[in-house]
Amino acid sequence: METLQRAQRVQRPSPPITVLQSFSKKASLAVSAIGSIAILGWIFDLQLLQGIWPGLPSMKVNTAICLLLGGFALFLQQRRRSGLTTIKTQKIDRILIYSSLFLTIAIVTAALIERSFNLILGSDRGLFSSSSNLTVETAGQMSPNTAAAFLLLGVAMLLLSARRPKYLGVQVLSIGAFLVAFTEFLSRTYNQAFFDNFGTLTGIIPNAAGLMLLSAGILFANPDKGLMAVIASDRAGGVMARNLLPAALILPPAFGYFILLGEKLQFYRSDLGISAFGVLNALIFAVLIWQNAKTLCTLDRKKYRAEMALVKTKSELENLVKKRTLQLQTENDRLQKQILESKATEQALHKNYNLLLTLINSIAAALFVKDTDGRYTTINAAGASIIGKPFEEIIGQHDSELFPPEIASKIVETDREVMTGGKTKILEEELPIQGNLRTFLTTKSAYRDGKGNISGIVSISRDITDRKQAEVANRSLAAILEATPDFVGIWDVRGLAVYINKAGRKMLGLDEQEEISHRQIAEFSAASDTLAAAIATAVAGGVWRGEMTFVSVSGQEIPVSQVIVSHSIGGEKPEYFSTIARDISDRQQAENALRLSEERYRSLAIATAQMVWTTDASGVPTEPQRDWMAYTGTSVGDFHDRWIAAVHPEDRDRTLQTWMQAVETKSLYEVEHRLRAADGSYRHFWVRAVPILAGDGSVREWVGTHTDIHDRVQVLEAMRQSVTQYRSQAAQLEKAMRDLHETQAQLIQTEKISSLGQLVAGVAHEINNPINFIYGNITYASQYARELLNLLHLYRENYPDPAPEIAATAEEMEIDYLIDDFPKILESMRVGADRIRDLVVSLRNFSRLDEAQMKAVDIHEGIESTLLILQHKLKAKSDRPEIEIVKEYGNLPKVECYAGQLNQVFMNILANA
Known part of the structure; x- marks a missing residue:
């Protein structure tokens, strides 16, 4: 072996x-x-x-x-x-x-x-x-x-x-x-x-x-x-080259020859011949591309059929392995019995084994055969190259001895699933090949012995790494083009659109699934002459950059910043063009808004009633300030050198100090001072200036205004004096009320009716005069306060930015709280005066010192006066809630009695209740 x-x-x-x-x-x-x-x-x-x-x-x-x-x-x-x-x-x-x-x-x-x-x-x-x-x-x-x-x-x-x-x-x-x-x-x-x-x-x-x-x-x-x-090569590139090269070398020269021959025979003009030559070349290459596409499709079909044939071969191989295994087992039994007499059988067995081994090694895919313990029993040359070890070092080994633990565990797990279920499993798995992970399409099947029992597993693996990487690369490139927010498009030399990304279709109003191969790229340009000039520049220099206007399907014009690139493949003439364009509508709108803002500023500077002035970075006026000179009556020379002379002497040092500090720190300049008019009078002005910075952060110039706040300052001063006066009156009223409360407490606690009557009469007599004064003037005070507050509101609306001294004084006085609280104080003074007057009347009614004889009196009126005097005892205390009085008077006639003594009786009853 x-x-x-x-x-x-x-x-x-x-x-x-x-x-x-x-x-x-x-x-x-x-x-x-x-x-x-x-x-x-x-x-x-x-x-x-x-x-x-x-x-x-x-x-x-x-x-x-x-x-x-x-x-x-x-x-x-x-x-x-x-x-x-x-x-x-x-x-x-x-x-x-x-x-x-x-x-x-x-x-x-x-x-x-x-x-x-x-x-x-x-x-x-x-x-x-x-x-x-x-x-x-x-x-x-x-x-x-x-x-x-x-x-x-x-x-x-x-x-x-x-x-x-x-x-x-x-x-x-x-x-x-x-x-x-x-x-x-x-x-x-x-x-x-x-x-x-x-x-x-x-x-x-x-x-x-x-x-x-x-x-x-x-x-x-x-x-x-x-x-x-x-x-x-047998691959797609070789097939394409063999299909394209003969036609590319033979057909264009042949067509060129016949076109020149036609021109020489004066069958047509030279320009018509050139056009025909271009059309024929385009037709040739279109047919060649179609033919190659057809060839590639045929190769793909053959490849698919080969894969199916491989699967079929695998199945046949499994059957063949089973069949040969059974034959080998039969021959082995026979060899054991007739070992000395069966050399011919032994040679046949060896021949069959060689045939099986040759068949296994002839398969381009890697083949692995393992027993039920997971040990390798057979492997072909492709499988040995994947593992990276010689054949003899693989046979008898486990996956854990040949692969890293994490990969070996996955292989063992899938083998166990196949042998447990007895079904074929097709999966993709990654194996380390020379230090790199490669992806394999693996088919695993369990093979059985003659009795139908699973004897092991057969795996066939085919390397599909290149195909997977190509798929990932294509998907990544397509995802990048589709994800970009800019317009990305491609068109050929005829101007026909080849590709437009998702953002480009959205910009032009095209449906994402719409076919665009019939559309001219010039359809989406507002100026065809500009587009033609841009394309000509791209052809000459390879690239064109500039701004252009697109037109959407709905007719909307879209300004864009665009780049056009020409592309040539194997020749000098461009074969197609690509472009990237970005919508600049927002930028143009911002530029228009900036221009409008500048125009408004110029109009405002002319129309405003304020004095507007400008100086250079150091604070020196660079041009005549007509508003200033017209108000102060100074000349151009005086304005440049002695502008501070127009400021009130008491305000000059503060004005200069604030101005120099603003120039040094490049910060906002704000100050309030008195400025001399041409007639010699002084008026209060609020001065405000801002630095205009250059691109490098330095001050380019100062722009400032003088706002007349003289009337507002006088109103605020008048209001301050009124507030002081009203506060003094409120303090006097508060003191009188405090004295009244003390007197009332003494009257309630006294046990001698005569002393109470005399005291009440004296208090009533003493209180009546100031109460009548307050009560008579409170109405006019309220009216004056409302008028002053209305005037203050008008100054605030027309002069929202007061002088710093006025602002500081207003903040110290808590002017907003004073405006809100002052009417309430006057109202409370009126209520207090009413209460004091009612209380005096009640005390007089209660005491009846002026009525020594018996007479007919209203008992209800005496009870009401007594309840008013005892009102402080009815309020809630820490140890009890407020006492609620329920009055259910009957229709009683007047009674002949001593009214003062009867009222004392009512007070004693109610106080002891």
Whole structure:
């Protein structure tokens, strides 16, 4: 088994490689044939053979010899590389190859020297000098482009013949020679001699055709190496290259030839021919793209069928394993009984085992077979490469001995599930391969013995890491484009939209699922001329940046900041364009708002009644301040140097100190001072200025205003005096009330009615005079207070920013509280006066000192007076709630009595209740 595992297997070349190698062999024979025909034509003086094709010019003798030598060397090289000849033959071939190549290089080198230094070495005239059919004139010189192509091919063949061939260099030189020959072929076909600038004697079509064949033969000699490995690959890239290259090399030149032919025959104008050529090229590439898409779809279907076939093969393999296992068990029993007589059976068993092992190792996917204990019993070469250990170190081992613990535990768990359930399980799992985690699509199935019992598990794993990474990359790129808030779009050279992201569709009002391939990108531009100029700039310079206006489906114009980039693939002309655009509607609105704000400021500065002034950063006026000079009556010179002289002497120091501090700290300047008018009078002004900063943070200028607050200051002073007066009166009233309460307490507590009566009469007499004064003036005081407060409100509305001294005084006085509380004080004074007057009346009614005789009195009135005097005892105390009095008077007539004494009785009853 170990010998079989280590045996090297020769893989058969893929069909593309076989085809390309076959083409290389045929090309070598064809090139040799072309050279031989031309040489025979010169030997026998046959014009038909000299030109290879009727009507074509004669091929040069040295060119024909180089073609013969090159084709012969390529043929020998292919035969030597095939390994089908003997060592001796290979040595002879090697000598012939080098001889042919060095002779070719010598001929073309001589031709190039003749061309470069205008010498006559006779390399193209002495080859057949003995022939009477050849003359100096008919032989001719080899063209420089033909010589250069042969030189490149000769060097390429030398590199290919080395012990360690330089395949990349060989293929690059071959491609260069092919391009030289292909260019000459096209120039001759189109009758546009590209190389005529290099000499009067140039190549012909047979030369170019032979060189192209020889270049292709050398290029395809080793298609599995270097650059050609991509074309010869069985993958999608190789298929696409093989489909595109022939058509790209043949069809455009062919169409170009027929279009030029039509122009020469005057079937149509040149501009129509160019348009037809563009349309045909677009049609060709469209068909090629469609054909390649179809081919790729076919490959995908084949790949899917191959996967299904692999699954089927796996199932068949399982059945085959079961069948072979049963056969092996049967043969083993038989071998145990007939070990000495069953050599033939043993050989058959060994053959079957080799067949099974060959089948397992031929599978590209990794195959693992484990027993019920989880030990590896069989593994193919692909599986051993995944684990990274030799076959003999894997067999008999557990997963825990081959993988990291976290991966081994997952593998063991899935194996246990498969063997427990007995069902096939398909999953994706990650395994460490050479230090990197790779993703595998794994199919696990339990296999059974002849009795149907599960004997182990078979796993087949296929590496899908590249596919997963490609899917993730595509999803990430699409997510980035769809998530960006800017417009992202792509269109082709015809102006047709190819792609617009989600934000772009939203900006233009397109549905996210709407097909856009039929829409012209110019539909969404407000100015097609601007768009055309931008595209032209992008074509010339690769990129265009600027601002443009989009038009949505609904007709809304959207200003954008846009970048357009042109893209070329394999050519100079752009094939499509991409753009990124950002909506700048908000920015333009902000600019318009700023412009409107500036206009409003200018209008406000003209219309306002305030004095507006400006200075430079240091506080020096830079221009005449007309408002200031008109008010103060000063000249321009006085304003620049002596503006402080217009400020009241008592306010100058404070004004200068505040101004200098604001200039030094670049902060707000606020001050209140008195300013002299042109007539010599002083008025109070509130001054406020702000610094205007430059971009670097320095002060560019100061802008300030003078606001006349003289009337407001006088009103506030009047209010302050009124408040002082009212507070004095309130204090007197409060003192009188306090004295009254003390007197009332003394009256209630006295037990002598006579003393009480005299006291009441005296108090009533003493209180009546101030109470009548207060009661008579309280109405006028309330009216004056309301008028002053209304005036204060008007000053606040018209002069919201008072001078600092006024503001400080108002804050100290708590002006807001005073405005709110002063009417309440007056109201409370009126209520107090009413209460005192009622109390005096009640005391007089209670005492009745002026009524010594009996008379008819209202008992209800006496009770009411007594309750009023005892009102303080009815209020709530700390030990009891408020006493509630319920009055339910009857309809009693007046009673003849001593009213004062009866009221005393009522007081004693109520006080003791």
